[in-house]
Amino acid sequence: MIQEVISATKLIDFEGVSKTYQLGNQRIPALKGIDLTIESGDFIAIAGPSGSGKSTLLNLLALIDTPTSGDIRYNNIDVSTLSDDERTRYRNKEIGIVFQNYNLIPVLDALENVAFALQVQGVPTKECLKRAEKILREVGLGTHLHHRPANLSGGQKQRVAIARALVTNPSVVIADEPTAALDSKTGMEILELMKELNYTKNTTFIFSTHDNRIIDSVHHVVYIEDGFLMNRY
Ligand SMILES: Nc1ncnc2c1ncn2[C@@H]1O[C@H](COP(=O)(O)OP(=O)(O)OP(=O)(O)O)[C@@H](O)[C@H]1O
Ligand SMILES: [Mg+2]
Known part of the structure; x- marks a missing residue:
């Protein structure tokens, strides 16, 4: 019998990471010595009180x-050695970002919003539209391709935003409170969608949340308090 050994690969490595904001002459230490390793294919919720970092x-x-x-290392590359341009290029290629308030372009329909993420990478328009349609069908919006954001519900808008983050095939999707603007039931549906995409595409998901139902239903939670990483389970 042939046995396949799947070994998890280290995707992101934080070692002693601190962030202090300077506000006038006030120093605000927001993160204090964070050590964190994230493996390819992880599904991680970041929890903690408001203002914790x-x-x-x-x-x-x-x-x-x-x-x-x-x-900070990504795939063993020390990102501090990258120039601003290189870092932007790396981000566009490897990282999909989902915002709490969707950040969709109001004058474009769902299909065009998703296709746009590929167009800015220089992908030919016909291929952009084809790939955008495929991913929108995967997130359950095949019947809403030509709705503009104003004509979509909150949950549907967040599905478009997730499709837009995924259409470039990033290795990781990062989402700051992707369910905060949604009611609890729709928030759980978005969580289930992210879980399914993590499972079927092996895309790494890292997202923050305040919602205890979400925290209870994921395997990996990173808990931060007052800028310290308190717990990881
Ligand atoms: N741009 C900034 N300039 C100065 N201080 C900042 C800035 N952004 C955040 N902070 C401060 O850093 C600390 C951490 O803020 P952060 O936004 O990371 O918290 P959070 O856990 O995301 O909170 P919330 O749950 O309310 O979104 C807070 O004390 C905040 O006031
Ligand atoms: Mg926040």
Whole structure:
């Protein structure tokens, strides 16, 4: 019998990562010495009280912001050695971002919003539309391709945003409170969709949440409090 051994590969590595904001002459330590390893295919909720540093951590994970000290490695690349341009290119290729308030373009329909993420990467228009349609069908929006954001529900808008994050085939999707603007039932549906996509595509998902039902229903939770990583289970 042939046995296949699937070994998890390290995707992201934080070592002693701190972030201090400077506000006028006030220093605000938002993250304090975070050590964190995330493996390819992980599905991780980041929890903790308001102001504990969740968004700060996600912005560092998404390469939107840079740490004050410590090392961040992506696929063993020390991201501090990348130029701004290289970091942006790396982010566009490897990271999909989902925002709490969707950030969809109002004048474009669902299909065009998703296709746009590929167009900016120089993919030919016909292929953009084909791939956008396929992923929108996968997130359950095959019947709403030509609805503009104003004509979609909150949950549907978040599905479009998830499709847009995924259409470029990133290795990781990072979402800051993707369910916060949704009612609890719709929030759970979005969670189930993310779980399914994690399972079928092996895309890594990292998202923050305040919702205890979501925290209770995922296997991996990273808990932060006052800028410290308190617990990981
Ligand atoms: N751009 C900024 N400039 C100065 N301080 C900031 C900035 N962004 C966040 N902070 C501070 O850093 C700390 C962590 O904030 P962060 O937004 O990461 O918390 P959070 O856990 O995401 O909170 P919430 O659950 O309310 O979204 C807080 O004390 C916050 O006031
Ligand atoms: Mg936040």
